[in-house]
């Protein structure tokens with residue numbers, strides 16, 4: 061029985077966004093806005109299940125956005141946000157969760173720290189929401205655009221999500237609030253007399269409403285305050301031996317020799333795996349896939365790359381770019397380069413424009429020049445959520 065469920069509400073149409081695609085499906089740093097939010101809850105250890113609520117017209121686009129996350133089927137939303145939340149709560153009710161965190165699907169930059177604070181608030185009250193104190197001076201304008209009054213801002217907060225509640229209490233409150241037009245779930249809870257705590261949200265936890273919001277989120281993600289950029293490098297060598305083909309960057313290339321190694325000896329993918337692990341500060345390929353382990357005998361090295369890429373994913377990061385250089389006299393890499401790029405992009409789950417594969421010789425100098433083996437270098441650039449000090 062799931063204890064704490066995240067209900068991610070993404071059923072809106074977003075008329076202010078000015079695009080054919082609803083804003084929660086707009087692409088932010090290579091992934092739909094909604095996917096960022098779903099992933100944040102999926103990987104949080106305090107969340108036992110994630111349920112999305114979507115517009116019935118968005119089934120296909122949602123399926124694409126949530127691919128691979130192994131979430132339960134999305135619930136169809138209603139005419140208003142309040143109706144959509146209630147539909148979601150009713151769909152969760154048979155599982156009898158203890159607590160629910162309700163989150164806007166258009167808030168992609170929700171971090172673990174804010175989720176932690178809302179869960180902590182829920183330990184002390186039947187409701188807790190993320191919010192930020194109002195910093196700016198507040199003015200009330202009149203119909204002519206002149207100041208009618210300056211408002212006291214002390215004690216004023218801007219509500220964000222997640223908004224967390226005791227499940228049974230918020231479901232009952234939503235039932236009681238049907239037909240009343242309330243702007244958030246805390247307002248529904250207040251109407252029912254539930255105590256709701258304010259906990260600190262985060263400045264980057266914005267709701268994507270306009271194209272400018274999307275650009276701001278993109279800036280935060282690309283080396284802004286929320287994310288940091290890390291670069292890792294890898295190097296590998298394999299010796300030629302008997303054989304009729306070599307595996308290079310996931311592609312089998314006919315050759316008058318093979319490469320010796322415990323796995324398939326794909327020197328390009330080994331260098332890439334070490335580059336990604338290096339960017340994570342997570343050791344090297346030998347730590348994760350010891351050559352002493354018979355499981356990796358003849359193994360497809362693609363799984364090593366996938367393992368490293370999944371580690372980036374599980375840390376809430378993203379792979380920005382990979383650049384691999386193969387160093388050999390033979391075989392000629394050029395004819396296979398596009399196939400290699402396509403395979404590496406598939407393994408990393410990024411677009412091919414984020415993968416570069418180059419080849420060079422050493423002018424017949426050294427071991428690669430004497431055709432004794434192949435060397436490879438790789439550089440990987442990743443974005444990782446900044447951990448709080």
Ligand code: MG
Nearest residue numbers: 296297327330
């Ligand atoms: Mg190797």
